[in-house]
Amino acid sequence: MxxxxxxxxxxxxxxxxSMLKLTGGFKKLVPTIGVIIGYGIAFYALSLSLSYLPLGVAYxxxxxxxxxxxxxxxxxxxxEGLDMKKSLGILLVIGGVVLLKSGI
Structure with a gap:
């Protein structure tokens, strides 16, 4: 769970x-509401996940x-462009998460 x-x-x-890019510096209402709802759900669901998972792993x-x-x-x-540096960065992030998970 x-x-x-x-x-x-x-x-x-x-x-x-993703909605942040559309807010125009929080001047556009609908995308701004999307940001608030998205982050609200994200933090609520993350807090519920911490009832089952260690903080370091979950975060x-x-x-x-x-x-x-x-x-x-x-x-x-x-x-947006996808060059070698961005691809490598994404792979390193994923690799770091896998290493953290496998170490616990």
Whole structure:
């Protein structure tokens, strides 16, 4: 159950982060509401996941997966470039999360 809550937290955080680009510095109401809802759900679901998972593992997975997925949303949705450095960075983030998880 902890990983289900964590997955919900990750998806909500990626949604909220992706909406940030559309807010225009929080001047556009609908995307701003999306950011607030996304992060609200993300933190609530993350807090529920901590009833089942260790803090270090949950936070590392949440932050790492959220970072990697948000970067991929930038590439796919916002047509941001994907070069070797960005690809390597995403792989290193994912590798770090895997190492943290395997060490516990």
């Amino acid at each position: 902890g990983y289900l809550w964590l997955a919900i937290a990750i998806i909500a955080e990626v949604f909220g982060s 590392a997975i949440w932050a790492g997966a959220g970072t990697a997925l948000t970067a991929l949303v930038g590439v796919v949705v916002y047509k």
